[in-house]
Amino acid sequence: MIKIRQLSKVFHNKTVLDQINLDIREGEVVSIIGPSGAGKSTLLRCLNLLEVPSSGEISVNAKQVEYKTNSRGRLTFLSQMKLTWLRSEVSMVFQQFNLWPNKTVLQNVIEGPCTVKKVPRQEAEAKAKKLLAKVGLLEKIHEYPANLSGGQQQRVAIARALAMEPKVILFDEPTSALDPELVHEVLDIMVKLAGEGMTMVVVTHEMNFARNVSDRVLFMEDGKITKSGKPEEVFCTT
Ligand code: ADP
Ligand code: ADP
Numbered sequence: 001m002i003k004i005r006q007l008s009k010v011f012h013n014k015t016v017l018d019q020i021n022l023d024i025r026e027g028e029v030v031s032i033i034g035p036s037g038a039g040k041s042t043l044l045r046c047l048n049l050l051e052v053p054s055s056g057e058i059s060v061n062a063k064q065v066e067y068k069t070n071s072r073g074r075l076t077f078l079s080q081m082k083l084t085w086l087r088s089e090v091s092m093v094f095q096q097f098n099l100w101p102n103k104t105v106l107q108n109v110i111e112g113p114c115t116v117k118k119v120p121r122q123e124a125e126a127k128a129k130k131l132l133a134k135v136g137l138l139e140k141i142h143e144y145p146a147n148l149s150g151g152q153q154q155r156v157a158i159a160r161a162l163a164m165e166p167k168v169i170l171f172d173e174p175t176s177a178l179d180p181e182l183v184h185e186v187l188d189i190m191v192k193l194a195g196e197g198m199t200m201v202v203v204t205h206e207m208n209f210a211r212n213v214s215d216r217v218l219f220m221e222d223g224k225i226t227k228s229g230k231p232e233e234v235f236c237t238t
Helices: 040-047 077-089 105-115 121-134 150-163 180-195 207-212 231-236
Strands: 002-011 014-024 029-033 055-060 090-093 168-172 199-203 216-221 224-229
Touching: 002 040, 014 040, 014 224, 029 040, 029 207, 040 055, 040 168, 040 199, 077 090, 090 150, 105 121, 105 150, 121 150, 150 168, 150 180, 180 199, 180 207, 207 231, 216 231, 224 231
Parallel strands: 029 199, 029 216, 090 168, 168 199
Antiparallel strands: 002 014, 002 055, 216 224
16 A cells, blocks of 8 residues: 655655655554654654655655755645645544634535545535544534634544545644543544444554554654564564
C-alpha cells in the first residue's frame, strides 16, 4: 500500500529523517512511538507532502508520489496535480483537529469530496451524514466546531478524513490535545476503523492503543526507525 525508500528530510542542515525504509500493507495498523523530536510527525507529513522530502521515494498503491520542486523548494505545478490525487488517497487527522472554523460540521465533511473529487453536493451530504452517524455526531451537523468538545471535533476530523475514501489514514497524535476523559471517544472510533480493515498509521503516546490495537509498532529515534515488530516484540525490549 505504502512503500518508502531512503526517505530523508533535512531542515536547515539538521537531518530529521535519515534514509527511512518502510512498507505498509493494506489493512495494516502501524503505531509509531518514540521521543519528542524523533521525526515521527515529519515522517507522516512527508507521506502526504505537507512536508516536501529532501530525498527518497514514496509510492502509494504502487504509484510513485512525485514531488518535483522549484528553486525555492515549492512543489511545481506538475506535483500540485499529483498532490490532489495523493491527498485523497492519504488522509490525515491532526493533533489540533484543524477543522475549518467558519464551516459547519457538515460543510467540513463535504468540502473535500465536493471540491477535490467533484462529488455532487447531494451525494456528498448523504455520505457525510452516514459518516457523522458512524462517529456519533449526526445531531451536530449544523454546529460550528467552536461549539463542540475536543473529542467531538476530532470525531468530525475523522469523518472528514473518511469522506475522501482514502486508502490510508494518518493520525498525528490524535488524542494528545484532548481532556483525558474524552480520549476514549476518539480511540473507540479508531479501534472500530482498525477492526473494519482500514489501513492506519498512528503517531501516538497511547501505549495501550499501540500495544493492543496495532499490528506493528515502530520505535523512532533521531530520524531513524530503530525498532520495528509486533507489539509484544517491541514492548518487551523497551
Ligand atoms: P516528533 O513528531 O517525533 O516529535 P517532529 O517530526 O515533529 O518530531 O520533529 C523532528 C525534528 O524536526 C524536531 O527537531 C523539530 O524541531 C524539527 N522540525 C520539524 N518541523 C520543522 C520545520 N518545519 N522546520 C524546521 N525544523 C523542523
Ligand atoms: P508537534 O509537537 O505537534 O510536533 P511542534 O511544536 O514540534 O509540534 O511544531 C509545530 C509546527 O512548527 C509544525 O508545523 C512544525 O513543522 C514546525 N516546526 C517545528 N520545529 C520547528 C523549527 N525548529 N523551525 C521551524 N518550524 C518548526
